[in-house]
Amino acid sequence: MSRDFPRRALWSACFLGVFGASSLFAAGNTGKELYSKECAACHQQNAKGQGIYPPLASLSKEQVVQKLKDYREGKGGDLKAIMEPYAKGKSDADFEALASYIVTLKK
Numbered sequence: 530m531s532r533d534f535p536r537r538a539l540w541s542a543c544f545l546g547v548f549g550a551s552s553l554f555a556a557g558n559t560g561k562e563l564y565s566k567e568c569a570a571c572h573q574q575n576a577k578g579q580g581i582y583p584p585l586a587s588l589s590k591e592q593v594v595q596k597l598k599d600y601r602e603g604k605g606g607d608l609k610a611i612m613e614p615y616a617k618g619k620s621d622a623d624f625e626a627l628a629s630y631i632v633t634l635k636k
């Protein structure tokens with residue numbers, strides 16, 4: 530163990546304290562809130578979709594995260610232009626939070 534270990538450990542603890550806590554908070558709280566605010570209008574509150582808006586409740590958590598990452602990078606289906614603005618500007622933690630909430634809607 531190197532001699533500056535305690536100092537480094539302290540720094541990482543600080544780092545985790547600040548960033549870890551805020552992203553944990555985001556994951557716990559905002560999945561549902563974000564979904565209700567930004568996604569339900571098209572995909573429905575129960576994530577069953579409607580019309581041209583695909584259902585999400587049938588996807589796995591990993592699929593939801595991956596698709597959101599794709600949209601953020603400008604990839605997706607024919608209607609990706611509709612989805613892009615809702616994926617752009619969001620973090621991986623936001624996607625995780627959203628996906629964690631969406632899979633709870635699966636019946």
Ligand code: HEC
Nearest residue numbers: 567568571582583593596605606607608609611612615627
């Ligand atoms: C304005 C309507 C609209 C809103 C709001 C919206 N979406 Fe979508 N979403 C779509 C459309 C249209 C598609 C199909 C896009 C395509 O062709 O790839 C889609 C596709 C998706 C898919 C991929 C589904 C699949 O089976 O491939 C996911 C996941 C998704 N949306 C999640 C979300 C999340 C999470 C939010 C909120 C942050 C959201 N959407 C907000 C319209 C919307």
